[in-house]
Amino acid sequence: MSKLIQTLSRKTIWLHWLVGVLIIGMLITGLYMLAFGGSELYLWHKAIGVVILLPILSRITWRIYEGFPHPVSPQATWAKYATKITHVVLLAGTILMPLSGFLMSALGGYGVYLWGVELVARKVDPLDPEKAVPINETISMLGQSLHHWIGYAMLAAIALHVAGMLKHHFLDKDPTLTRMLNKSKKL
């Protein structure tokens, strides 16, 4: 009787790729904005950053409900811990990045808008309407630092994550990557 080896649930696969692609896109636009500016891009970055909280919360709820996937083959203790730590950093980052971005923008007085729909109003200096007035500068600055450093932690974790996948696929030749692509071979 043929059976699939080491499959993952469809929800795990769909949520992994949906949130993964969105997060990579947001990290790239965030870094691009800092380097080159672009006020239109800020609006899109902030609006998409808020909206993707929906698939992110659904992904995290699903992970808590289902538990982490088991490795496809026995792993050394250090590898097991390295994988778990990387996955926890990635999942924690997916929730902390939108929250820190929201705090930075909303409490910095810059406002948060979903394509014209006001979530938090912009607060401006009456003498200089170009200038935002912070609602709570300390929390806004804290949000900014978290957004910056967690962003870099995520970039490092993604690099490790992809390197690990390439090792599994090309050196160990195991189905770690193919099962996340829903292409595990039948026995």
Ligand code: HEM
């Ligand atoms: C998954 C969600 C998000 C990711 C991955 C992300 C990623 C990033 C990154 C990597 C940067 C560059 C930061 C730096 O190097 O200092 C950035 C900048 C920024 N992000 Fe996000 N972001 C997300 C959500 C949000 C949200 C929800 C908001 C606001 C509502 C936001 C507002 C901003 C702003 C205003 C900047 C420019 C910061 C500055 O000028 O110092 N982001 N983002």
Ligand code: HEM
């Ligand atoms: C090109 C990029 C990526 C590739 C090739 C990739 C590949 C994979 C694979 C093959 C697994 C299964 C690991 C296993 O079965 O042990 C996995 C799991 C995981 N990946 Fe990625 N991934 C990528 C991007 C991302 C990104 C950007 C995130 C962060 C949001 C992420 C977060 C996770 C997490 C948390 C898991 C643990 C299982 C789960 O929660 O679904 N991945 N990834």
